[in-house]
Amino acid sequence: MLDFTGQVAIVTGAGNGLGRRYALDLARRGARVVVNDIGVGVDGTSTADTPAERVVTEIRDAGGDAVAAPATVADVAGGQSIVDRTLDAYGRLDILINNAGIARTNLFTDVRYEDVLASLHVHLLGAFHLLLPAWRHLGANGGGAVVNTTSAVGMFGQRRSSVYAAGKMGIVGLTRVLALEGEEHGVRVNAIAPVASSRMAAEVYGRLDPKLDPTFVSAVVLAMAHPTSTVSGEVVSAGGGRISRLMLAATEGHFDPALDDVTAAAALTDVCADQRVAAVPGCAMDEIDLIRASYPDLADFRMRPR
Known part of the structure; x- marks a missing residue:
């Protein structure tokens, strides 16, 4: 079992499902956990539930240390208050797990702009609302770890998920950039693409669902968050073992x-059907370097990360 003694972790959306599992597993391994949840349904609408306090009670009853931070991640004030609650309670921050999410699925012809705003404010802007106030604190004790939550839906697409996919792909870009910027400060940033039985997934997985215990995803999240990990800038799919x-x-x-346009039109179909990978760029300049490599006279002028 990995040891998180001395580590302080924020887990957003930790009142149910995967977030609850992350919080419980971190606490069981010695972390002090800030449990964030405001008690909303899968679609983001309010309920009378108080899941953050319930999870805190579970952790304390098992001998762990946790406090609740029942603030929304969907606005700047909420993100700041969660970080402030952490620093007031524990005086440091080592791990941030951006897990909070909602789902409003529709064919694009039926998407309402209010759904766009609601989803992006939780998924993509929600990550910013935590990261902006948390970033300098993550490196203050010699390093830290961020685990953002993306989805295969964002990476590869799925019908009825345009808004959700847009936010989740934004998380990938954010993760990649912060991994580069965090390196000099000892802050590692990765993204998890979870596949697990949950309220949000509902009946999506059918007969596969019983195989998708959230514990499998939690194991990977904890591995990425542990201070001994060297992995950063990655998107990792986890589910079912x-x-x-x-x-x-x-x-x-x-x-x-x-x-020109004529030769581009003739080549485009074949180019877009080609699945032979030439490179897995570490940053944007690595991909641009593939253009430079096509010019023999620039053989000594490799593009450098900026």
């Missing part, structure tokens, strides 16, 4: 120094 790296990759492509 399987772990997989999800990659953004580049193919060799088609090069023509006189490329």
Whole structure:
């Protein structure tokens, strides 16, 4: 069992499902946990439930240390208050797990703008609302870890999920950039793409559902959050006992120094059907370097990360 003694962790959306599992598992391993949840349904609408306090009670009854932070992640004030609650209670922050999420699925013709705002304010802006006040504290004790939550729906697409997918793919970009910027401060940033039985998934997985215990995902999240981990900037799919790296990759492509619209049209179908990976860029400049490599006269001028 990994040891998190001395570590302080925030887990958002920790009143139910995966977030609750993360909070319980961290506390069982010695972490002090700030349990965030405001008690809403899967669609983000309010309920009378107080799940954060319930999970705190579970942790304390098992001999752990936790406090509740029942503030919304959907606005700046809520994010700040969660970080403030953490520092007031424990005086430090080592781990941030951005787990809170809602789901409002519809074909794009039926999407309402209020659904766009509600989803992005929780998934994508919610991560910013925590990260902006938390960032400098994560590196204050020699390093820290962030685990953001993305989805295969964002990486690969799925019908009826345009709003959700947009937010989740935004999380991938945020994760990649912060991993680069956090390196010098000892802050590792990764994203989990969970596959688990949950309220949000409902009946999506059918007969596979009994195999998808949230504990399998929690094991991977804890591995990414542990201070001995060296992994950063990755998107990891986890579910049912399987772990997989999800990659953004580049193919060799088609090069023509006189490329115009006609030659582009002739090549485009083949280029977009090519599944042979030429590179897995570590940053944007790595992908741009594939263009530079097509020019022999620039052989000594490799593009560098910025």
